Structures are given as structure tokens and as C-alpha cells.
Amino acid sequence: MAEIYELLHEARGKDYRTEAATVAGLVRARNAQAASLLDVACGTGAHLRHFADLFDKVEGLELSEAMLAMARTAVPAAVLHGGDMRDLALNRSYDVITCMFGSIAYLKDVAELTSTLRSFADHLTPGGVVAVDPWWFLETSLDHHVSGDTVTVGRRTMTRVSCTEREGNTSHMVVHYVVAEPGLGVEHFAERHALTLFTRAEYEEAFARAGLRVTYVGEIQSGRGLFLADRPR
Incomplete structure (x- = not known):
């Protein structure tokens, strides 16, 4: 990452x-x-x-x-x-x-x-x-929010897809990444974030x-x- x-x-x-x-x-x-x-x-x-x-x-x-x-x-x-x-x-x-x-x-x-x-x-x-x-x-946050992007920088293509769910005053975001590059193949990994909605x-x-x-x-x-x-x- x-x-x-x-x-x-x-x-x-x-x-x-x-x-x-x-x-x-x-x-x-x-x-x-x-x-x-x-x-x-x-x-x-x-x-x-x-x-x-x-x-x-x-x-x-x-x-x-x-x-x-x-x-x-x-x-x-x-x-x-x-x-x-x-x-x-x-x-x-x-x-x-x-x-x-x-x-x-x-x-x-x-x-x-x-x-x-x-x-x-x-x-x-x-x-x-x-x-x-x-x-x-907290008052401006979105619940059930999904976003995604695919970009290419040089020889590397990257996709980012996220899904965010609100639970109380916490924003739980799961983000998946797919990274591909000629000669190196495809790699996938994910992150989880818990962010406070003050x-x-x-x-x-x-x-x-x-x-x-x-x-x-x-x-x-x-x-x-x-x-x-x-x-x-």
C-alpha cells in the first residue's frame, strides 16, 4: 500500500x-x-x-x-x-x-x-x-457508500474499490486493491479502516x-x- x-x-x-x-x-x-x-x-x-x-x-x-x-x-x-x-x-x-x-x-x-x-x-x-x-x-457522512476507480500510471494499472458502512459514530471502510503490471502479474490485497465520525x-x-x-x-x-x-x- x-x-x-x-x-x-x-x-x-x-x-x-x-x-x-x-x-x-x-x-x-x-x-x-x-x-x-x-x-x-x-x-x-x-x-x-x-x-x-x-x-x-x-x-x-x-x-x-x-x-x-x-x-x-x-x-x-x-x-x-x-x-x-x-x-x-x-x-x-x-x-x-x-x-x-x-x-x-x-x-x-x-x-x-x-x-x-x-x-x-x-x-x-x-x-x-x-x-x-x-x-x-457525523451529520454529513453517507451510509452504505461504495466507490471505485481504475487508473494506469506508467506500466502499472490499479483498481481501488471501497465499501463504507456507518455503525453509530464510526465509519467502517473496507478497501480492496488490484494491482497489475506486465511481467509481474496481478496482486490483490485489502484494508479495513475504522474512522470516527465526530x-x-x-x-x-x-x-x-x-x-x-x-x-x-x-x-x-x-x-x-x-x-x-x-x-x-
């Missing part, structure tokens, strides 16, 4: 460069001097490599060793940390902390969300900004309890919107 992750999503239409530039612009509207950035749950470095062109110093945090290995290749100048966002303790501060592509939804409940955002706040410089790209809100109010209350002043920017990020929160000076 780490090997095809970025290729697949870009071929499906995800524009990491534009998303990074949009986030940077919104951040600098709040902190024009922002120079250092930590991307939490940075994955393969898909956003981070573009943030590296927009900020003087970038770092990443990622739980998956396979994803982290890809990120080291993608962003060789970045300092990358292996670890879980729930246990963030890097003993340094950043002007910007980002958490992109719905990764925040892997937190299981409001208590984890609040404590994680509090640790984000603890790692901010005065006037620093947190940018969180949320998963779908309400917008739960996000905003968690930011407030973490001591952050939050604003929600709608429509962007494929319609999920973006939370921007700053630490008072």
Missing part, C-alpha cells in the same frame, strides 16, 4: 500541491512569519514534500514504518519521526502543525481527540497555527478545551473543509 498510495490518489485526482499551498496561505493569513511545520500522520510525505517548498523547516510524524520509509525518500531534507499522534512528545515547538487527509479520525473518541489537540497546542510556538483536515462529520461541534469543543481558537473553513478538501486554530500569544 505504501508503494502505490500516492500514485493512486494523485491519479484519482487528489492534488497534493494545491492542497499544501491552500493550507499554507490560510496559515500565513493568521501567522505571516510561520517558518517551521510539523505534519502529523504524514504518510508517504505526499503533502510534506510540497510543504518543504513553502516553509523553511519541515518535519513529519508517522506511525507506519512502510509509509515512513517512503517519506524519507520523498522528502530527504525533512526530519521524520516514527510515532503515534496520541503520544506526541518531541520536546520542540513549531509555528504550524498539520494533520491532513482525515487522519485525525483514527482517534477513537472525544477524549482522545481533546488530549491529542492539547498535545498539538503544547508543541506550538506562541501565535502558532494548527490545521486539521477532518474526516466527514460532529463539527465535537471538533470545535475539543479545540477550545485544548486552549486553541478555532475557525472552520468549509467546502475545501474535497468538501470536508478544514479546521484552523491558533494558540493565543
